[in-house]
Amino acid sequence: MVETSPSDRTGPPPETHEAIMRATYRAFCAHGFAELTMRDIAEEFEKSRSLLHYHYETKQDLIVALLEYLLEEHPAKATIADIDDPETRLERFVDRGLFGPEDAAFDLWEFHAALLELRAHGHRNDAYREQLDRNVGFITDLVAETIREGIEAGCFRDVDPEATALFLHDAIDAARIRKITLGHDDAPRRTREAIETYVLSTLRTPVTES
Amino acid sequence: MVETSPSDRTGPPPETHEAIMRATYRAFCAHGFAELTMRDIAEEFEKSRSLLHYHYETKQDLIVALLEYLLEEHPAKATIADIDDPETRLERFVDRGLFGPEDAAFDLWEFHAALLELRAHGHRNDAYREQLDRNVGFITDLVAETIREGIEAGCFRDVDPEATALFLHDAIDAARIRKITLGHDDAPRRTREAIETYVLSTLRTPVTES
Known part of the structure; x- marks a missing residue:
């Protein structure tokens, strides 16, 4: 498949990059992926269309750049920085994943x-798939690290941190998908309860037998 | 959105229906949803193209009929009929969901x-969304019923059967999605382990306190 390509002939200056990413984000939310065009993105961009085309040749370049940008700016990083207690931090990750950031401005x-x-279209495209995988890896690594800290601190049972992080990721992901695709608006709330019942309770329970 | 429409002016005879559904299934697997055309389906159909068009006017009619057909023929029904023990039956549901039927001929x-x-496209289309929701409801109802039987038989803890069934559905769904979209081929196996650690263990553990 096509490489991420020659956008890096200069790399836009930071404020232009930021403006392009915001335009791409807005157009992506408004039009979805499949029908999104460069023209849609250009229409969201305040500056000149030729500036956009100078830095990015294709829709794919822009979408991959957007996924990278969202990873760089990921709000989960703030969660890490703010909360010392691993259990509280893990709960915050879960809540953020299910309900979005508190200051949801988008x-x-x-x-x-x-x-x-x-995701449904991109799996046959290396550039999309690699970036999507990087984004999943980023968040599950943060969650696994939190679980590992909790185990070391003695507040969590000795589980496999990576497997548990992926399991939580998946539960959150599928609840969002049911809400989006089937209109199950209670899915995030009910999944939060199930995560408490099955995952968090288990993590907090010391093994008495061996 | 468009209703499931006038295909029921006669309803094809059973063997024709079966042949049309098999052709639709093959074309759907081969071409995906977005790019699938009536022509692709007709090419998989051994009989005359006009016969196909006589019974189904649009791709949407055919896809909705396929989802109904798969529900009618759902292999999970056989699982119910075969296995008396609720715990074994629940494990069979999980394995089937993650790894497919043992006789996976497709x-x-x-x-x-x-x-x-x-699913990614269909959420704005009532006919697709309703049928997809029915299919999810069918399998989660069977799983919830199994959990309820297990609670009554005293082999499972007294949990919310519907919430647990949806949680299992979601874990299985998201593992399949990671395998498909990110190439995480170990996702079904690792999810099976996590379901054992978090869900099945919890279900089997009687609450000792309170």
Whole structure:
């Protein structure tokens, strides 16, 4: 498949990059992935269309750059920095994943709907798949690290941190997908309860037998 | 959105229906949802193209009929009929969901990839969404019923059967999606382990306190 390509002939200056990414984000949420065009993105961009085309040749370049940008700016990083207690931090990750950031200034569900379209189409495209995998790896690594800290601190049972992080990721992901695709608006809330019942309770329970 | 429409002016005879559904299934797996055309389906159909068009006017009619057909023929029904013990039956549901039926005579993963495309696109289309929701409801009802039987038989803890069934559905669904979209081929196996650690262990453990 096509490489991420020659956008790096200069690399836009930071404020232009930021403006392009915001335009791409808005267009992606509004149009979804499949029908999104360079023109849609250009229409969201305040500056000149030729500036956009100078830095990015294709829709694919822009979407991959957007996924990289969202990873760089990922709000989960702030969660790490703010909370010392691993148990509280893990709960915050789960809540953020299910309900979005508290200061949700964007439409979380439109974004996830567009992202699902990209995921459904992108698996035959190396550039999309690699970046999507990097984004999943980033968040599950943070969660696994939190679980590992909790185990070391003696507040969590000795489980496999990576497997548990992926299991939590998947539960959150599928609840969002049911909400988006089937209109199950209670899915995030009910999944939060199930994560408490099955995962968090188990993590907190010391093994008495051996 | 468009209703399931006038295909029921006669309803094809059973063997024709079966042949049309098999052709639709093969074309859906081979082409995915978004790019699938009536022509692709007609090419998989051994009989005359006009016969296909006589019974089904649009791709949407055919896809909705396929989802109904798969529900009618759902292999999970056989699981119910065969296994008395609720715990064994629940494990069988989980294994089937993650790894496919033992006699997998079709390409499970191509089907799930096409289905994911449909789900990502179909959420704005009432006919697709309703049928997809019915299919999820069918399998989660069977699983919830199994959990309820297990609680009554005293082999499972007194949990919420529906919430637990949805949680298991979601874990299985997301593992399949990671395998399809990110190439995480170990996702079903690792999810099976996590379901054992977190869900099945919890279900089997009687609450000792309170």
